[in-house]
Amino acid sequence: MRTYSSVPFSDVRITGPFWTERLDTVLTRTIPSQLRRLEEHDIRGSIKLPKPVPPPTIPIERNNFTVQIFWDSDIGKWIEAAAYALSHRRDTVIEAEVEAIIDDLAAAQAPDGYLNCWYLEREPENRWTNTRDNHELYCAGHLLEGAVAYYQATGKDRLLNILERYVDHIADVFGTRPGQKRGYPGHPEIELALMRAFHATGKQKYLDLASYFVDERGNTDGVEHFYTAEAKARGADPAHYWAGTYEYCQAHLPVREQTKVVGHAVRAMYLYAAMADLAAEQGDAALKAACEALWADVTERRMYVTGGFGPSASNEGFTKDYDLPNDTAYAETCASCAMIFWAARMLNLDLEGEYADILETALYNNTLAGLSQDGEFYFYDNKLESDGSHYRWPWHRCPCCTMNVSRLVASVAGYFYGLADSEIAVHLYGGAETELPVAGGKVVLRETSNYPWDGKIRIELVPEGTGEFTLSLRVPAWCEDASAKLNGAELPIKTERGYLKIRRAWHKGDIVELDLPMVPERLYAHPDVRHDFGRVALRRGPLVYCVEQVDNDMPVNRLRLPPDADLSARVDRDLLRGTVVIEASARVTLGDDWGKALYAPRRAREKDTVLAAVPYYLWCNRGQSAMQLWLRE
């Protein structure tokens, strides 16, 4: 069933200006500052504790932060982000830091392979007693992802070997054989990590364990639900589950029976990513069908226009269909990262433009917003409207998002291309170079563009050998007037499921030009999204725009964009290190004739004005400022 494989980050070199800038920032600012923050908050130290030493050597409260049971995951994610960055540009200081952490992890690992620093230090007797809540498997997954990335980036396998021992231990503890626990992670993550380890090493045991965790999830066929049995075993009342329902962790049903996207958004989409990967790997039609049903559910009813997911802070997740409040949006940065992981794996099942469209939306909007332009401040939740009180933080009590956005940006090259036997699919644009094995030969592909600011894309192919293959170029759904040329000659634009497919015997120096005109346009929400009813959003290319107070004289919450207002785009090289601004004739409600009354039986006066909108992902880089994405029409 697997038709395509992702081309890994390590095989693609970013050359375009947009991502080069983000990668440089992440390498030079974000990753070093994250290490400092990990140290300041004792997260770095949490993996080199003397052990076992009760009472804990780190006080529970320090620097106003609480020692967290999931901190190994943050170390794993930092290693992963650092690995991607090292692949982009070697850095001896960062590499030495990673090695020092690996030293500590090696020293911390128990003789049986177990490696969770919270439990080793604090409650070794309670290992594997609460997989529902306590993140042991989640932490193992993130360490494994870090190990795989570091191996792929540097060829060094010491950490991967440590994790392989840990995975062997986990595979002893969990499974369906007598004496094994029939458990699975309350926070899915290790499943997709195991699949990455399988792809990187080819070792069947990783695939088998991933498959077990996915298949066992929510199983009540002849057995008691594992979390119920596990709670009883540790003397807890399963009815007192703090989250109330196993929907919270997507363990309410076997995964193949799940059709509604529910619960904690990051858990959900990490799980679906693994499901899609497994479906492709194992040719599992039922698993694929579940992924497709879940995809339709979330993208048709539970997604912000920015590619954000999970409106509610209380469960960090999903609520109801079309429930998408703007000023209280949670839309966690991690959740849009998770969607990108999932969408990339759906693209390996089917070359369906919608998967790439939503990957792109999540990437350029909700996800990129998670990191400040200077690379050192973060949004955990990504609101679509603010009175000015919402701003990026230098760190979080739960710093999951900080290293999710850095690892995503640092690995963006891994999302550009898909590969089949005789087909290269180009999912993203923005300037990237790669050499790919295709149709029995090799081809160098050089894509150059100023995407996402401009839709003019040029691809040069340098094949080695003469095999015929298909070059499939994504034509985004946002683009209505795409055109293309092959060596200067117009090509008919006939797309298959969102891709323009050019099949031929390619020659050295063949040039494909794709023009995706970017015009500012209005977007409307489904009429059941009551929060956006009567409102309009602005989009240009893959970027959703917002109106930020700092660019506008009049209060942004008093602006209205009439249905017939002109929209125009202009490049501003000085603003926000260079961006495209959308301007529109608009109306603003004045307060000058209103008086002091809070309510009155008359409208306030309006007058003409001009509004300026900037890309949503760039908001809040010039101090705190009110912001509005959905404008009254």
Next chain:
Amino acid sequence: MRTYSSVPFSDVRITGPFWTERLDTVLTRTIPSQLRRLEEHDIRGSIKLPKPVPPPTIPIERNNFTVQIFWDSDIGKWIEAAAYALSHRRDTVIEAEVEAIIDDLAAAQAPDGYLNCWYLEREPENRWTNTRDNHELYCAGHLLEGAVAYYQATGKDRLLNILERYVDHIADVFGTRPGQKRGYPGHPEIELALMRAFHATGKQKYLDLASYFVDERGNTDGVEHFYTAEAKARGADPAHYWAGTYEYCQAHLPVREQTKVVGHAVRAMYLYAAMADLAAEQGDAALKAACEALWADVTERRMYVTGGFGPSASNEGFTKDYDLPNDTAYAETCASCAMIFWAARMLNLDLEGEYADILETALYNNTLAGLSQDGEFYFYDNKLESDGSHYRWPWHRCPCCTMNVSRLVASVAGYFYGLADSEIAVHLYGGAETELPVAGGKVVLRETSNYPWDGKIRIELVPEGTGEFTLSLRVPAWCEDASAKLNGAELPIKTERGYLKIRRAWHKGDIVELDLPMVPERLYAHPDVRHDFGRVALRRGPLVYCVEQVDNDMPVNRLRLPPDADLSARVDRDLLRGTVVIEASARVTLGDDWGKALYAPRRAREKDTVLAAVPYYLWCNRGQSAMQLWLRE
């Protein structure tokens, strides 16, 4: 400085249909069912515990409710509500229940007069160690209010005597003399209760203690802030105050320096009510000025159109100017009750129509919504928009609102009239009869009307004696075309601060007719209320309307009321036991041409429709239903 006195509930008889129905419901349904609920949840039992008996005889968790430190207050409020109802119609069963509770309270009272059942039972050694958080003074206040009301309604003073002993004890503990605690309640309430006791008994000690609590509040002049000192004294770190700031309980500044309405909404407005009462009683210009500043702040920037207060659940209170979200509105029922208490006291400082207008708005909208039509279900929070998931509960873990709305409704007669030496002010209409001492004589006043459904009001005066006095009739701000007649002859409508003042020597049988035409009209919010921007509300007379799904075929969140749409009102005697419905030509957005996309660069189709709106206070009496108050225009 006191110009007017409220005419107490016990001197006014409700005769009109609207309030007669509500009073009957409260007497026959609400008060008996509340007693059952108090028993089911052990609240009734919490005051007859054997004591001191550690461990507690009531388990902390029972019926899924936690024994609450503030339960004495609920008993006090129930007695108060029952007393008002008894004044309306004697009921031997209810009276016997009150007497039984008084027996228990008498038995529970400590020899020194102390009377808090939580502390007596559970932690007698900790009395008065945490006035900031632990509601001892708040509970005392509610018991005292109950005692005063029961005394006024029945003439029985046994409970009042018990409370007098308790107040004497409190006056020993708190004050500025050496050895006394310079404390004051974290939850204001006792201050207004003490003022009520003073008005009912004339005993100066009640006034003095109220005055002390108000004056000492927030004092840091030469002393450490009391809550800081108190926290240290009990070994707690004052920096770890869970609410973060003394603004939460309005103890951040001395009250005369407070100009911004902040913190917990009920605490705030209970305090302001006492401040207004004290200002009137003591001729305290600085206190009056503070009340006026706070009044302007809350009514001009922090009030829902329904007379709801405090948008935020997290502090049960105020946030920022113009921050009035609809679907997450907290707008606690208790807070609008508290506003009514405050407004009534402001009316005794100055006969200012605005005070009565807002009292009326809070009464007929946010407050009445708190109680179901059948009298047994309650809103704690009063949202202005719902997807259908918000509904009235039979009880609450913290049942403060349930008995606030019942005592308010049962005492509504006490808000109709104000009295000065030679002036009677009529604040509310709806059918009420009273006999008042004025200008050295007495006058019987009989007001008849079908208010709030109809604005035609008839007042018959039967004076005894010949003194000249002024009859001041409120002309609500919502009414633009009021007219009036005296014995059939047209009177010029010239109002002074919202009141039409008729001064003359009155004769038996004089008839004043006041016509306040009620037309459905549009209301708009101040342009800085971003949640209501581009939206319109409907009002007729004092009632704010909403669109409830059960009355409308099309989804209420897809309705739009164009600026030029006709509005009409019609009586529907069968709907909701008889009400006035507003109908309007409107537009509805269809989904039929939209497809599955969540976002698209085109509008969905609209078509004409007719919407039906019902009074907001009546919503959710026909099962769960989506509701929208502010409509797109």
